[in-house]
Amino acid sequence: MARPRFNCDCCGFCCRSIGGIQQLVQYDRGDGVCCHLTDANLCDIYESRPEVCNVERMYPKVSAEMSREEYYTLMEESCKLLKDRFRNRLDAAKDREDMLRLLRHVPPKAAIMLMSENAPSPSRLFNT
Numbered sequence: 001m002a003r004p005r006f007n008c009d010c011c012g013f014c015c016r017s018i019g020g021i022q023q024l025v026q027y028d029r030g031d032g033v034c035c036h037l038t039d040a041n042l043c044d045i046y047e048s049r050p051e052v053c054n055v056e057r058m059y060p061k062v063s064a065e066m067s068r069e070e071y072y073t074l075m076e077e078s079c080k081l082l083k084d085r086f087r088n089r090l091d092a093a094k095d096r097e098d099m100l101r102l103l104r105h106v107p108p109k110a111a112i113m114l115m116s117e118n119a120p121s122p123s124r125l126f127n128t
């Protein structure tokens with residue numbers, strides 16, 4: 001059976017949501033957007049990005065609690081919530097409730113996570 005993989009479409013929303021994330025305080029431009037996010041919606045320190053930005057490196061922290069497939073599913077759920085929030089399609093109260101539920105299960109940054117180890121292509125969704 002093929003190993004599950006996390007599907008990141010490089011929307012960049014997670015890199016625009018780093019406010020309050022302790023491990024990324026030094027990267028916050030002051031508006032919650034990471035100073036390393038390029039105009040092309042890519043990370044300019046991708047190969048050396050912080051651990052919390054790396055889905056694969058974060059998995060061992062929760063591997064005793066869930067399978068890799070379950071972890072990816074939670075991550076993808078987080079991405080969907082984040083995208084809905086950016087597109088103003090989510091009720092604020094439900095958004096908070098859902099995010100808190102996810103945050104109970106996964107490391108903070110991973111819940112509003114970043115580029116997959118296998119992120120395939122440049123961004124395409126930010127203005128959609």
Ligand code: SF4
Nearest residue numbers: 015034036037043053
């Ligand atoms: S992957 Fe991390 S370091 Fe890179 S742009 Fe996104 S938040 Fe910043």
Ligand code: SF4
Nearest residue numbers: 008011012014079114
């Ligand atoms: S990890 Fe999720 S929110 Fe971040 S760029 Fe990829 S798909 Fe978008």
